Amino acid sequence: MKGTVLGIEGTAWNLSTAIVNEKDVISEATDTYSPPSGGIHPREAAQHHAKYASAMIRKALEDAKGKGVRPSDIDAISFSQGPGLGACLRTVATAARMLAITLDVPLVGVNHCLAHVEVGRWKTPADDPVTLYVSGANSQVLAYRMGRYRVFGETLDIGLGNALDKFARSAGLSHPGGPKIEQLARQSKNYIPMPYVVKGMDLSFSGLSTAATEALKRHSIEDVCYSLQENAFAMVVEVTERALAHTEKNEVLLAGGVGANTRLREMLAIMCEDRGASFYVPEKRFMGDNGAMIAYLGLLMYGAGDTLKIEDSHVDPNFRPDGVDVSWRE
Numbered sequence: 001m002k003g004t005v006l007g008i009e010g011t012a013w014n015l016s017t018a019i020v021n022e023k024d025v026i027s028e029a030t031d032t033y034s035p036p037s038g039g040i041h042p043r044e045a046a047q048h049h050a051k052y053a054s055a056m057i058r059k060a061l062e063d064a065k066g067k068g069v070r071p072s073d074i075d076a077i078s079f080s081q082g083p084g085l086g087a088c089l090r091t092v093a094t095a096a097r098m099l100a101i102t103l104d105v106p107l108v109g110v111n112h113c114l115a116h117v118e119v120g121r122w123k124t125p126a127d128d129p130v131t132l133y134v135s136g137a138n139s140q141v142l143a144y145r146m147g148r149y150r151v152f153g154e155t156l157d158i159g160l161g162n163a164l165d166k167f168a169r170s171a172g173l174s175h176p177g178g179p180k181i182e183q184l185a186r187q188s189k190n191y192i193p194m195p196y197v198v199k200g201m202d203l204s205f206s207g208l209s210t211a212a213t214e215a216l217k218r219h220s221i222e223d224v225c226y227s228l229q230e231n232a233f234a235m236v237v238e239v240t241e242r243a244l245a246h247t248e249k250n251e252v253l254l255a256g257g258v259g260a261n262t263r264l265r266e267m268l269a270i271m272c273e274d275r276g277a278s279f280y281v282p283e284k285r286f287m288g289d290n291g292a293m294i295a296y297l298g299l300l301m302y303g304a305g306d307t308l309k310i311e312d313s314h315v316d317p318n319f320r321p322d323g324v325d326v327s328w329r330e
């Protein structure tokens with residue numbers, strides 16, 4: 001898959017543009033919406049993206065020029081078509097359509113979850129992994145089988161990151177809560193029993209988050225953070241392990257912002273070692289939401305001729321990864 005693609009990510013709080021070719025990321029420009037208080041407000045996040053889209057596109061184009069890549073070298077524009085916040089998706093899609101029309105190149109609609117998987121396959125030695133994708137809004141265990149990425153397990157309510165953020169907010173910690181919970185959890189080894197909810201291969205985090213908030217009335221915040229992490233992470237590791245056993249694959253790839261957590265990595269590493277599987281974690285810049293992953297999957301799809309007509313480029317806030325016919329593998 002030869003070519004140069006400019007990709008735009010903006011499913012939630014990160015607006016990020018990047019230009020990639022088959023060798024590497026040529027340029028990337030990101031601006032993050034951070035709520036003054038509370039969680040992400042969809043309309044405010046979308047307004048943020050509208051305000052910064054042109055500046056981030058210009059910056060990516062200008063930095064690329066410095067490396068000898070001109071706007072006329074761009075073969076396609078890709079964008080996150082979903083899943084994500086509707087208002088944010090529509091803003092980014094509008095920018096992508098305009099750019100594709102202006103540069104007179106094809107448009108590529110990318111599934112955000114699959115972009116996390118593919119950038120991991122690009123930037124680590126992982127070839128055919130079971131992927132644990134844990135972010136603010138998403139928690140899924142994905143693996144490729146016969147032309148599609150199947151969802152082997154997923155959350156039935158909120159994402160793991162949102163569960164952490166929700167608890168953090170109730171404890172008076174600022175957004176995002178994940179890193180603060182990790183810090184506090186390090187200061188305890190005192191486990192308090194908490195809900196552990198795995199239903200078949202699926203997960204539920206909202207009861208755990210609420211139970212952690214309740215537990216604050218009786219226990220120290222360090223003990224609660226520690227116990228919340230132990231349960232939430234053990235739940236996702238259990239489902240990942242079962243997906244490994246079921247698919248008979250021997251690699252695990254970690255993706256999504258929650259993947260920054262050292263304790264989660266440690267638990268996954270132990271499970272993989274026990275099973276003789278390899279465990280891969282991409283560099284931090286490719287773990288959370290980033291434009292490079294959208295540009296890269298855009299490049300793979302462009303190479304496969306998998307482009308969109310403008311009139312078919314509507315966004316889908318509930319875009320499922322297992323609904324995508326994978327044009328770019330095998």
Ligand code: AMP
Nearest residue numbers: 135136161176177178179256257258261
């Ligand atoms: P994303 O949606 O992929 O951008 O990831 C954002 C989510 O990752 C938020 O819910 C954060 O709280 C969470 N997060 C970031 N760093 C950490 C960490 N060190 N431990 C746990 N969660 C984290």
Ligand code: MG
Nearest residue numbers: 135256288289
């Ligand atoms: Mg994401």
